[in-house]
Structure formats: C-alpha cells, structure tokens
Amino acid sequence: MADNRSGPCGLEKPRSSEAPDALNGSEHFQRFKGAFAENFVMTELQAMGFHPYFWRSGNTAEVDFLVETAGEIVPIEVKAAENTKAKSLQLYVSRYHPRRAIKTSLRNVGITRQEHLTLCSVPLYMLWKLRAYLEMA
Numbered sequence: 001m002a003d004n005r006s007g008p009c010g011l012e013k014p015r016s017s018e019a020p021d022a023l024n025g026s027e028h029f030q031r032f033k034g035a036f037a038e039n040f041v042m043t044e045l046q047a048m049g050f051h052p053y054f055w056r057s058g059n060t061a062e063v064d065f066l067v068e069t070a071g072e073i074v075p076i077e078v079k080a081a082e083n084t085k086a087k088s089l090q091l092y093v094s095r096y097h098p099r100r101a102i103k104t105s106l107r108n109v110g111i112t113r114q115e116h117l118t119l120c121s122v123p124l125y126m127l128w129k130l131r132a133y134l135e136m137a
Helices: 027-047 087-096 124-136
Strands: 053-057 061-069 072-078 100-105 110-113 118-123
Touching: 027 061, 027 072, 027 124, 053 087, 061 087, 072 087, 087 100, 100 124, 118 124
Parallel strands: 072 100, 100 118
Antiparallel strands: 053 061, 061 072, 110 118
C-alpha cells in the first residue's frame, strides 16, 4: 500500500492541515525570521547570477547585500516584515550616492524617486523580477 503522505519529491506532507508552529509566529520564528529572509534573498540573488557582497560601517550600520549591475553597485536591504525603516541603507545612500537602491520586504511594490536616487521596494515574493526593477530604476 502506498504512503499517501509522501509528496512528489519524497518529502513528508504534514498530517494536519494546520501550519507548523514555526509558521504561526512562534518565538523561534520571530527570532530568526530576519535570517530566513536574508537567506532567501541570498539564494535568489545567486540563482540570478549575482555575486553579492555586504557593507558594514564599523559596528553601527550594515547593508545586507551589494550587487553589481550595468557597472554600478546597487545596495539591497532586506526586511522580514512590513516595517521597512532602513537606517543602514539611508546611511549608505548618504555616503556613496548610488543611483539605485532596492528594499525588499513584505510590503507592496513601490518606487520612490529622490534627488539622485531611485528606491524600488520589491516584495520578497517578487524578488525573481529584480532585474526588471533594476532596469526601471
């Protein structure tokens, strides 16, 4: 008799229709969701052929990823929630004046144009379209 809990890749399906505790906002998920989001973004960037770096200013600020495209360095800030305050990204922008920057989070798509900067907000689930957003900026 076949085991009907086995998925198409041989992975076990949950026996319950409820999401595992980690996906229901458990303490562990809340504690590590930023790391999960950054790991997801790193994986997506590498799958798109980017070779990401990061930037750190002493011990005070850190931009999650820097990628090179069309001869420019583009900073990418990752947020695991809808709160998208990105002080480190703002510091990087004020120091290095990039033409484009990306902020990815659970928020919706958005483009903000400032003096010399085009900031694209890209939802995590749409990161696979990053190259298109970079071309628009």
